[in-house]
Amino acid sequence: MIRDNFRILQVNLATGRGNVVTLEGRDSVVGGSGLAALLFSKYGLPDKPWDDPDQPLIFAIGPLTGYFPLMSKTVCAFKSPYHDQYAESHAGGRSALALRFADLDALVITGKAAKPSCIAVASQNLVIKELPFVWGKDVFESGRMLRGLVKRGSGHRTIMRIGPAGENGFAMAAINADTYRHFGRLGGGAVMGRKNLKAILIEGDASFSLPDSKEYPKVFQETYTKVTGKDMMKYHDIGTPINMAVLNETKMLPIRNLQRTTDPAMSNISGEKFADDVLLRNAACAGCPVGCIHIGFVRERYTKEHRYIYRQVSYDHEPIFAVGAMLSVTNPFHVLAIIDISEKVGLDVMSAGVALAWATEATEKGIISEKETIVPLSFGDTEGYKQAMDHLGRGTNEFYTLLAQGTLRAAEHYGGKEYACVLGQEMAGYATGEVYFTSQALGFRHSHLDSGGYSFDQKEKGKDVPKAVDFLVKDEQGRALLTSMVACLFARGVYTDEMLIACLKAVGYGSIADNLGAVGRNIQQLRWKMRLATGYVPENVAMPKRFYEVTTAKGPVDPAYLAGLTAEYAKAIRKLGSDS
């Protein structure tokens, strides 16, 4: 039986108490991104800093989670240590289904625990447990220790935890979800750390009935057929790393701190190379038949004799770009070894890789030296990067502590802002051109997933500012609707508006289905309203000089086009945040 309202568990770590409340608004915010923004409007403190103990940490799922495949993401929302503004970070794993089976639409955590703790949630149960012995442990050790605390098998529970980076309150700290997925960007891990919250365990110990409408099996079969069709199976086969070769060949891959966009050496770390050399197996988020998660391995000798341990490490295009292409590390095993350390210390690997690329160029230019970096950094040197990644997550000295708060913070202190590859946050793995740079720099999550700006660059020949901005606004609206349903964005070609309407009606959410356009617009506006209320000034976003020096397949970046796009997109954002 579906609920028209939301069932929310509020947990206050300061009092050690929790209670379940219901909240109206399903028809206007749906769930996921929309619900998170609604909850922030109720619980958030826009004028207080991100680490105020009363700021909420929010996890929200969508109305179709559990009913249809790939409705498998959880939206985590918080005030970000990166810029002290409202932010969202998304992850899959088992998090969404665990919440659904725990009979919750969202979890809202406020307060700060007196001692390092974890919370364990089930449908009828909440335990806040002090775990001082887990504090200080890395993500892998924490996972092993925490697994013993959950009764259920792996399909129905999620373990979300932080490593040293989160405990240190670093803006690059991720929340690890079920080992291979992450709430990576914008510092959710730091928010947990400041709350003295090492882990969140959710046990999906309840059940729910499937809709008894005649349409449901038919619509389910249709979505299932589509998500397991040829177009989606590319994510299962090579997966997102297939982009590496394509972007490299079209001069759109950021390499060596974006000093170049193509390099023959990158063929050594193509998706095909990873599949041939290091791939062990695929894995999937709960409820997903695609299984796009690619898991390779690293091997380490631990005695003088030939004795080895090996660890499994997941990879995607973005991590390969960040610690492979950006650092000119061109051996798949070496790339995985650096990712592995980033995982262990609980860093967002994309931000961390791009930050180390800046540090390497800063070293080459003599702005910093081994006095700051402790180990020598040079492009292509895996051993240096493995150690540097560990220092970055642990904040070994003043330099790493500053860098872990964002590349621009370090660059403001030491110099070298002009070649910091930061577009709102450390850049993603696409150097497609002006529209994409604008989209990431100003976009809501500063993510390549805010809109398809990268594909606009690749497909459109002209330089039509109004057309590009109109595309960014409309595409973002569609994606905000999908992330409110908590659809995996890989399935955006499957979950068209028509398909979403059929799914919503089959489950019993006809009133959302009847107003899909208006609902999407409302969610987009609400999110921007929260962002602007927490201090975002889109007109002030500046792009480091490096982005003006890039040459892509379309030729050198056009500064006038870029300036026109940023000015107009800022106006559009301002309008979205004030119309509602």
Ligand code: SF4
């Ligand atoms: S396609 Fe990949 S990321 Fe998306 S839900 Fe499936 S396994 Fe998770």
